[in-house]
Each structure stands twice: as structure tokens, then as C-alpha cells.
Amino acid sequence: MTADLSMLTLENAHVVYSGIISALRGVSLSVLPGQVVALLGSNGAGKSTTLKAASGLLAAERGALVEGRISFRGQDYAALDARRLAQGGLVQVLEGRRCFPHLTVEENLISGSLARRAPKATVRADLERIYVRFARLRERRGSQAGYLSGGEQQMLAIGRALMLRPTLLLLDEPSIGLAPQVVQEIFEIVAQLNRDEGLSILLAEQNARVALRYAHHAYVLENGRVAASGSAVELAAREDVQNFYLGQTAAAQGQLRARKERARRLRAHGTAAPSSLSVSDAHGRAPARLPEPGEARGH
Amino acid sequence: MQFFLEVLIGGLLAGIMYSMVAIGFVLIFKASGVFNFAQGSLVLFAALTYVSLVEREVPAWLALLVTLLAMLALGVLIERVVLRPLVNRPPMTLFMATLGLSFIVEGVSQILWGAQVHGLELGISDQPLEFAQVFVSSFDLFAAATAAALVAGLSVLVTRTRLGIALRAVADDPVAAMSLGISLPRVWSIVWAISGVVALVAGLLWGARVGVQFSLSLVVLKALPVLIIGGFTSVAGTIVAGLLVGASEKLAEVYLGPVLQGGIEGWFPYVLALAFLLVRPTGLFGDAVVERA
Amino acid sequence: MSRWVVLVLLAFGFGVVPFVADDYLFSAILIPFLTLSLAGLGLNILTGYAGQLSLGSAAFMAAGAFAAYNFQLRVPGLPLLASFILGGLTASLIGVVFGLPSLRIKGFYLIVSTLAAQFFVGWALTKFSWFSNDNPSGVISAPPLTILGQDLSAPSGRYVLTLGVVAVLTLLASNLLSSQTGRQFMAVRDMDTAARVTGIPILRTKLLAFAISSFYCGVAGVLWAFCYLGTVEPHGLDLARSFQVLFIIIIGGLSSVVGSFLGAAFIVLLPVLLDHAAQGLFSGSLDPGNLENAQKVLFGSLILFFLIKEPEGLARLASVVGQRLVSLRSLRRRPSPRESAA
Numbered sequence: 001m002t003a004d005l006s007m008l009t010l011e012n013a014h015v016v017y018s019g020i021i022s023a024l025r026g027v028s029l030s031v032l033p034g035q036v037v038a039l040l041g042s043n044g045a046g047k048s049t050t051l052k053a054a055s056g057l058l059a060a061e062r063g064a065l066v067e068g069r070i071s072f073r074g075q076d077y078a079a080l081d082a083r084r085l086a087q088g089g090l091v092q093v094l095e096g097r098r099c100f101p102h103l104t105v106e107e108n109l110i111s112g113s114l115a116r117r118a119p120k121a122t123v124r125a126d127l128e129r130i131y132v133r134f135a136r137l138r139e140r141r142g143s144q145a146g147y148l149s150g151g152e153q154q155m156l157a158i159g160r161a162l163m164l165r166p167t168l169l170l171l172d173e174p175s176i177g178l179a180p181q182v183v184q185e186i187f188e189i190v191a192q193l194n195r196d197e198g199l200s201i202l203l204a205e206q207n208a209r210v211a212l213r214y215a216h217h218a219y220v221l222e223n224g225r226v227a228a229s230g231s232a233v234e235l236a237a238r239e240d241v242q243n244f245y246l247g248q249t250a251a252a253q254g255q256l257r258a259r260k261e262r263a264r265r266l267r268a269h270g271t272a273a274p275s276s277l278s279v280s281d282a283h284g285r286a287p288a289r290l291p292e293p294g295e296a297r298g299h
Numbered sequence: 300m301q302f303f304l305e306v307l308i309g310g311l312l313a314g315i316m317y318s319m320v321a322i323g324f325v326l327i328f329k330a331s332g333v334f335n336f337a338q339g340s341l342v343l344f345a346a347l348t349y350v351s352l353v354e355r356e357v358p359a360w361l362a363l364l365v366t367l368l369a370m371l372a373l374g375v376l377i378e379r380v381v382l383r384p385l386v387n388r389p390p391m392t393l394f395m396a397t398l399g400l401s402f403i404v405e406g407v408s409q410i411l412w413g414a415q416v417h418g419l420e421l422g423i424s425d426q427p428l429e430f431a432q433v434f435v436s437s438f439d440l441f442a443a444a445t446a447a448a449l450v451a452g453l454s455v456l457v458t459r460t461r462l463g464i465a466l467r468a469v470a471d472d473p474v475a476a477m478s479l480g481i482s483l484p485r486v487w488s489i490v491w492a493i494s495g496v497v498a499l500v501a502g503l504l505w506g507a508r509v510g511v512q513f514s515l516s517l518v519v520l521k522a523l524p525v526l527i528i529g530g531f532t533s534v535a536g537t538i539v540a541g542l543l544v545g546a547s548e549k550l551a552e553v554y555l556g557p558v559l560q561g562g563i564e565g566w567f568p569y570v571l572a573l574a575f576l577l578v579r580p581t582g583l584f585g586d587a588v589v590e591r592a
Numbered sequence: 593m594s595r596w597v598v599l600v601l602l603a604f605g606f607g608v609v610p611f612v613a614d615d616y617l618f619s620a621i622l623i624p625f626l627t628l629s630l631a632g633l634g635l636n637i638l639t640g641y642a643g644q645l646s647l648g649s650a651a652f653m654a655a656g657a658f659a660a661y662n663f664q665l666r667v668p669g670l671p672l673l674a675s676f677i678l679g680g681l682t683a684s685l686i687g688v689v690f691g692l693p694s695l696r697i698k699g700f701y702l703i704v705s706t707l708a709a710q711f712f713v714g715w716a717l718t719k720f721s722w723f724s725n726d727n728p729s730g731v732i733s734a735p736p737l738t739i740l741g742q743d744l745s746a747p748s749g750r751y752v753l754t755l756g757v758v759a760v761l762t763l764l765a766s767n768l769l770s771s772q773t774g775r776q777f778m779a780v781r782d783m784d785t786a787a788r789v790t791g792i793p794i795l796r797t798k799l800l801a802f803a804i805s806s807f808y809c810g811v812a813g814v815l816w817a818f819c820y821l822g823t824v825e826p827h828g829l830d831l832a833r834s835f836q837v838l839f840i841i842i843i844g845g846l847s848s849v850v851g852s853f854l855g856a857a858f859i860v861l862l863p864v865l866l867d868h869a870a871q872g873l874f875s876g877s878l879d880p881g882n883l884e885n886a887q888k889v890l891f892g893s894l895i896l897f898f899l900i901k902e903p904e905g906l907a908r909l910a911s912v913v914g915q916r917l918v919s920l921r922s923l924r925r926r927p928s929p930r931e932s933a934a
Contacts, residue, residue: 060474062387086480098475100468111468114461115480164480384900391645392899395842398835399895406888520707520831527704565715569708576697576704 006030007073007168007200008054008090014067015049015058015224023049023063025224031168031202036194038211038232039204041221047204048095050221051170054202055092056082072168087115089167095176095204097153099160101146105137108145108156112163123163130159133189151182158189168200169193175207183207187214212236304433306553307546312439314545315446316505321522321529321537322450323497328531329470330490332390333382336397339519340404341495345370346502346511350419351412370495373404378488401519419506442504449500450534453493457534466490524572544568605755610748618747619820625860626751626758627815632840632852633765634808639838640846641769642801643781644694648706649809650833651713654826656683656810657817658723661824664735665725672739676757680810686713687806694798710831717826724824732825734818750819757815761808766849768804777801778847809837839891843898845907854906863887 008031015024024046031037039047052058053065056077070077072090080088100108109130113123131138134155140148145156154174161169171190175183191214193199205211212218212232220228220235228235320342327335348369352362381396425438457463469476469486477483502511505518521544529540551567613622635649660679664670670678690709694702717723724732737744737753744753768774776797779790817824836859844855866887898905 402892
């Protein structure tokens with residue numbers, strides 16, 4: 001049983017909003033220490049909800065865990081709330097950055113340290129560490145956070161969370177609204193954090209490609225349930241994951257290629273193209289027949 | 300000219316008093332988004348408690364201390380009993396809750412301490428001082444100085460301390476603050492307690508000026524135009540707006556009054572505030588856009 | 593509310609009560625109850641249904657009362673009901689004027705406008721003696737109440753007049769609120785950006801809400817002066833009264849016609865009950881100052897209670913009870929959950 005060794009475990013979690021809207025229907029996942037776990041899925045699949053259930057922020061949106069268990073470092077959640085979780089090392093970076101716009105960069109970072117009640121010297125030291133890692137933040141330390149660019153705000157949000165010295169960081173859609181280059185930068189930093197400090201990370205992302213490149217393990221959510229899970233490498237290669245994000249089965253791609261090839265050959269031989277191009281069933285599959293040599297198998 | 304200056308200065312000094320009451324609102328509004336209609340009743344409660352203790356032969360310093368503690372306790376109590384159960388409700392509901400709260404505090408104040416008018420002596424004499432042939436009340440000056448000190452103290456608290464960062468963070472984004480482990484109930488209790496202290500200072504000064512009576516709680520209504528003109532989220536704006544309202548109210552009364560048979564003070568600030576709302580909705584210094592059409 | 597219940601109540605109100613009740617019941621309970629219900633209904637139209645917060649209800653009541661008085665006084669031979677209507681229309685006009693800012697300001701800030709109305713109207717009516725017919729004492733008696741030659745100045749007569757006016761206006765309001773206009777009001781209340789996008793004319797809708805609401809408050813004011821007090825004075829129609837009307841709809845239930853009546857009943861009956869209770873408990877009534885303060889505390893606590901526990905007020909509670917009764921009768925059905933209540 002890995003539950004005792006894991007950082008975070010959800011077992012059959014069911015979450016309901018406002019008593020009526022069912023958002024999670026039996027999600028089970030776990031994050032092992034030192035892992036980067038990606039949570040994939042389209043809009044509305046339940047990724048944010050899963051993260052909020054883990055970080056104790058459901059109540060802020062009138063959500064509640066109605067069934068199942070969540071445990072952080074072996075401790076069950078019944079007794080924990082967002083505040084104690086944050087103090088215990090589980091911090092979430094909310095979707096959309098959510099920096100405090102009127103506070104300066106430095107004040108934002110300091111706000112991250114408040115819950116720890118550390119002495120001023122410690123806070124100063126922590127600030128230094130963050131500035132070393134995020135040079136851009138040091139440059140802008142006196143600016144109000146509302147004036148920062150999207151990428152800088154994302155860095156600030158992560159840096160702010162790091163001030164709490166977390167052992168598990170939850171990142172909700174860090175790439176949203178950011179240019180690809182910036183996304184790259186952010187993910188590099190995240191990967192570094194994981195490598196250098198052994199920080200465990202649970203990452204919700206719609207951008208599966210990027211997420212799978214940096215994660216060790218991944219889960220795919222669909223309609224509040226786990227539709228697939230496995231190592232990042234496995235999932236990246238899987239047909240149905242590609243299907244999910246590319247909107248097309250690999251097999252269908254192969255069939256389309258084969259049909260075009262046959263039509264070309266038939267035209268070259270001057271006979272009328274059989275109607276196999278237009279005859280296909282609802283799933284775009286050609287009617288059953290023996291595969292021609294060179295054609296992709298199966299449909 | 301001299302007369303004009305005297306009216307102007309009198310109005311400005313009255314304006315400072317309005318600002319002080321309004322600041323109590325601003326603090327709570329900034330930190331929790333709640334417009335605390337009960338602020339006026341808190342002013343009344345503070346003044347009544349102090350005065351009643353003094354009348355019962357309690358030494359002034361002790362009465363002050365007890366009242367201070369009472370206001371702090373009241374602030375915490377309000378947060379726990381009224382705000383926490385209503386935490387996710389729309390602003391209208393919270394406003395109406397503070398309306399109900401104001402009734403409770405007024406009623407309790409008067410049941411506890413009686414409904415008569417009390418005089419409040421702060422030991423500050425009200426001498427007319429002369430500056431370049433213009434007469435200014437020494438009490439008004441004292442009140443202005445106190446208000447200035449209070450505002451300075453609050454500014455330092457909010458901008459230079461870690462508590463201030465917490466307050467401003469919660470004001471900007473309560474859920475983000477939660478995600479960082481900041482305790483919202485604690486922050487709100489502190490804010491309400493501070494508001495209570497502001498109410499105490501305002502209550503003592505106003506009470507000394509006009510006597511402690513029920514109408515003290517109506518001072519809150521004058522604070523509303525101040526808040527609107529100043530912008531709900533800026534302490535600096537509140538001061539300026541208070542001065543503006545105080546001065547314009549007095550000047551209007553003196554110069555426009557005779558034309559309209561007097562009594563303009565009652566509605567002039569509101570019309571002024573209305574004009575501001577139509578022309579410059581965020582107020583002089585405010586920034587947060589809260590439900591402007 | 594079911595049509596049958598309403599008809600029964602009306603039949604009772606017109607056919608039984610005038611012969612059974614005593615003067616005290618008419619003058620101190622029923623007439624103020626009906627008048628305040630109408631004012632509450634007016635405020636509900638504006639605040640509960642159209643979402644425009646107002647603290648000026650009493651100002652519109654005062655405007656209506658004084659307008660009706662002046663029309664009755666200065667237009668010879670004007671039928672009484674006509675001056676009611678004209679009083680309402682005047683209040684309506686003033687309501688529209690102070691409602692204009694609602695086009696640029698939303699929600700909470702609108703309080704400023706209606707507060708301005710409250711203070712301004714109060715000031716104007718007191719300052720300019722033309723309104724009170726240059727009466728030196730400032731207290732004016734209401735004009736005689738005769739309709740079609742019938743003298744209605746006895747308490748029972750005044751009650752019947754009040755009941756009639758209130759019943760008709762309530763029926764009209766109820767129809768209005770369940771019509772297209774009512775839905776437009778609610779659209780403006782709930783999401784006025786979305787409403788604008790779907791083509792609802794925001795400007796007109798808001799002003800219409802102000803106009804109708806003030807009309808109702810104006811007529812309520814006329815009833816207040818003519819039928820309840822017998823005098824026309826701005827004194828009792830001050831900010832405290834505006835708050836009282838607001839409390840009526842909070843306690844009774846925002847956006848509920850029935851709620852306005854329940855709330856008004858509550859507000860009118862509570863002091864009476866308190867006083868009797870005090871007499872029983874303390875054998876001698878509470879000194880009026882303390883009674884008033886105790887009422888304040890009680891009202892405040894009730895507001896908090898309702899806001900926390902049952903934001904939809906007495907109307908919701910009543911409908912829940914009503915549903916339980918209905919479901920008890922038809923044993924086939926399970927008691928319906930509160931969420932599905934209309």
C-alpha cells in the first residue's frame with residue numbers, strides 16, 4: 001500500500017458544489033514524494049476541483065467532499081483546513097495567478113510567509129532565495145503586482161507559494177494565457193524545483209504536451225472521473241490520449257491515408273473510384289474488408 | 300473675508316470629524332468588502348459607555364481602558380456572530396446584516412446606559428484662538444490633531460507592518476490569501492477591532508462637541524457622502540473628501556441658505572455625492588470598481 | 593397564493609370584519625397594517641424585484657400625502673379617489689427624478705440617491721409652507737373622506753376604503769409582476785449586463801420600476817395621512833419610516849407579494865405583543881423608552897436571524913408550512929423538499 005508513503009492520496013473522491021452540482025465522481029490518485037504528477041483533461045473535467053479538494057479551498061466555493069478520503073502525508077483531511085494544510089506544507093497556486101494586484105512584488109512574496117510566523121531574518125533569507133531563482137522578480141521587486149506581465153505574475157505566484165517552504169505544490173493551469181516561450185520558462189523552473197529540492201508537484205494542465213514532457217506520472221480526467229493513468233511516457237504515446245487532444249483517432253488517420261492512396265492508384269489506372277470513399281459507417285470507418293498490403297491494421 | 304475664512308475653517312474642522320468616522324468604514328470595506336452600516340451605532344456605544352462610566356465616578360483613564368476593551372471585544376464578537384455565518388453571501392445581504400446590527404447595538408446601548416443626553420468632558424477647553432484676525436476653536440484644532448494622529452498611525456500600520464500586508468492581501472483577494480494559509484477570520488476580527496477603536500476616538504470627540512445622545516449614530520449617514528466622494532478604498536481620499544464635505548456644507552448653509560430658507564446642511568452633502576457619482580464614479584482617489592453601472 | 597385563499601380573505605375582510613371589529617382594531621392595527629403592506633409592496637417592486645436599493649420610501653409616501661392634500665384642497669370638486677391617484681402620480685414623478693442616477697450607478701451606491709430624496713423631500717415639505725397651506729401650526733387635518741356621497745370617516749369606513757384601495761393595487765401589482773414587465777424587472781436585478789444584451793431596455797425598465805414603486809408608496813402615503821393618522825405631516829414619514837419599510841420586505845421576503853403583507857403584519861403586531869408580554873411579565877408596561885429599545889434589539893436580531901437562516905423571509909417559511917399542510921392532506925405525495933418550492 002503506497003498510501004502511507006505517498007505525499008497525497010485521493011481515494012474515491014466525490015465532490016459536489018452547492019449541494020447539487022457533481023464535479024468529481026470517484027477520483028483516485030496519488031502523488032509520491034519527489035514526483036511531478038500531471039492532471040490532464042479538458043475544461044470542466046474536474047482538474048481544478050481536484051486540486052481544491054486537496055488544498056482545502058473547496059469551501060470557499062461552496063464545494064464539499066461528500067464521499068471518499070483524502071490524505072496528506074498519511075494524515076486524513078477531516079481535521080485539516082486550508083490554513084493548516086498550508087502551514088503543513090501543501091500550497092496551491094490558483095488558476096489565473098491571483099497575485100495581490102495592489103501589493104508590490106516584495107509584499108506579495110512576504111504575504112506568502114505570513115502563515116509561517118517566521119522571524120524577520122528568516123523571511124529575509126527566504127526572499128533572497130526566491131530572488132536568486134527568479135531574477136526577474138528581483139528587478140521588479142518594488143512594482144505593484146498588477147502591472148506585471150502574465151509570465152512575471154506566474155513566477156511571482158509560484159515564488160509566493162515557495163515562501164511557505166512547501167513539500168507539495170499544487171499548480172493550477174500555470175500555462176494559461178501565456179506565450180509558449182514563457183510557458184517553457186515556467187515549466188523549466190518547476191522542473192528545477194523538483195530536481196533540486198525534491199519538491200513534489202501536482203500539476204493541472206490543459207496543455208498536455210508540455211505537461212507530459214515534464215511530469216513523471218499523469219492522470220487524465222474526464223467528466224469528474226479518471227479516464228486514464230500511467231507514466232507520462234506511456235500516456236504520451238497512447239492513442240486515446242492523442243485522440244483526446246488531437247480530436248482524431250490514430251487509426252482513423254491511417255485509414256484516411258490509405259483511402260487517399262487507393263483513390264490515387266485507381267485514378268492512375270483509369271477506372272472509376274469505388275465508392276469506398278463515401279461509404280463509411282458513423283465512425284468514419286470503411287466497410288469491413290480484407291486489408292490491402294501496406295494499409296494500417298484495424299479500425 | 301474674515302467671516303468667510305472662519306466659516307471655511309470651521310467647516311474644514313468639522314470635515315475632519317466626518318473623515319474620522321468614515322475611516323472606520325473604509326477599513327472594514329477594504330478588508331472585507333462589507334459596508335458597515337453599524338459604524339455609527341458603534342460610535343454611539345463607545346461614547347455612551349465612556350460617559351456612563353465616568354458619571355459613575357470611574358476615573359477617566361480606567362473608563363477609557365474599559366471602553367477600549369469593550370470595543371475590541373465587540374469587534375471580535377461581531378465578526379464571529381454576524382460575519383462568519385454570512386461569509387459567502389452577496390454584498391447586499393451583508394449590508395442589510397449590518398443594518399440589523401446597528402439596531403441591536405443602538406438598542407442595547409440605550410437599554411444599558413439609558414437614553415438621556417450626556418455631556419462629555421475631555422478636559423480640553425474650547426477657547427477661541429486668534430490667528431491673523433481669524434478665530435478658530437481650540438477644541439476643533441485638538442480634534443483635527445487627534446484625527447491626523449489616528450490617520451498617521453493607521454497608515455503606518457497598513458503600509459509598514461506585516462499585519463498591514465495581511466490586511467491588504469485579504470482586501471485584494473480573500474481566496475488567494477486563504478491559499479497562503481492566512482486566517483481570514485482573524486484578519487476580519489482585527490479589522491473590526493480597529494474599527495471599534497476608531498469609533499471610540501470619533502465617539503469621544505463628537506460627543507465632546509455635540510453631547511452624547513442618540514443622534515450621534517446618525518453621524519454615519521454624513522459619512523456616506525464622504526465615502527462616495529473620496530472613493531471607498533482610500534484613506535487619503537476620505538480625508539480630502541471629509542474636508543470637502545465639511546467645508547462645502549457650511550459654506551452652502553451660510554451663503555446659499557438664506558436664499559433657500561436655511562436647513563440645507565441636511566441634504567447638501569448627498570446632492571454633492573450624487574453629482575460626484577454621476578461625474579466621477581470612482582471618487583477622488585478610489586480605484587476599486589464596485590458595482591458601478 | 594392560491595386564488596381561493598385570496599377570495600376567501602377578501603370576502604372575510606369586506607364582509608365580516610367591518611361588522612365585527614372594534615375601533616381600536618381598525619385604527620391601531622388593521623389600517624396601519626394595510627397601509628404599510630402597500631408601502632412594502634411598493635418598495636418590493638423596486639428593491640425586491642428590480643434590485644434597486646432604496647431608502648427613500650417614506651419620502652415618496654410623504655410626497656404622495658402632501659400632493660393629494662394639495663390637490664384636494666385647491667381643485668374644487670375633485671373626487672377623493674382622483675386625489676389619491678394624483679398623489680400617487682406626483683410621488684411617481686419625484687421617484688423617477690431621484691431614480692435617474694440608477695442608470696449610471698448600480699446596487700449599493702443607489703442608496704445615496706434615495707437618501708438624498710429622503711432628506712430633500714423632508715426638508716422641502718417643512719420649509720415651504722405653501723405645501724401645508726401656510727398653516728401656522730404645521731399640522732393639517734386630512735380632508736373629509738366621502739366617496740359617492742358616502743361618509744367614510746368612521747374607523748370602519750376608513751378601513752373599508754383602505755382595504756379597497758390596497759386590494760385593487762395589490763391585484764394590479766401581482767399581474768404586473770407576473771407579466772413580461774415583471775420578468776424584465778427581475779432580469780435587470782439579476783444580471784443587467786446580460787439583460788441589456790438580450791435587448792431589454794434597461795433605462796426604461798429601471799425608470800418604470802421607480803415610477804411604479806413610488807406610485808405605490810405615494811398612495812400608501814395618502815392612506816397613511818388620510819385614513820390612518822387623520823393629519824398630513826412629514827414628521828412620521830422620515831428616515832426611520834423608510835428603514836421600517838425596508839425591514840418589512842426583508843423580514844417578509846424580498847420579491848414576494850405575500851411577503852410584504854406578512855412583514856407588515858409582523859411589524860405592526862410585534863410592538864403590541866411585546867407590550868402585552870411586558871405587562872404580563874413585569875406587571876406594568878415597560879417604560880416606553882425601553883419598549884422602543886427592546887423593539888429595536890428584537891428587530892435587529894430578527895433581521896440577522898432571517899438573513900442568516902432564511903434569506904427569503906416569512907414568505908418562504910409560510911410557503912414551506914403551506915406545502916407541508918398540502919402534502920399532509922394528500923398522503924400519496926411525499927413532502928416536497930424546500931428547494932423545489934416555487
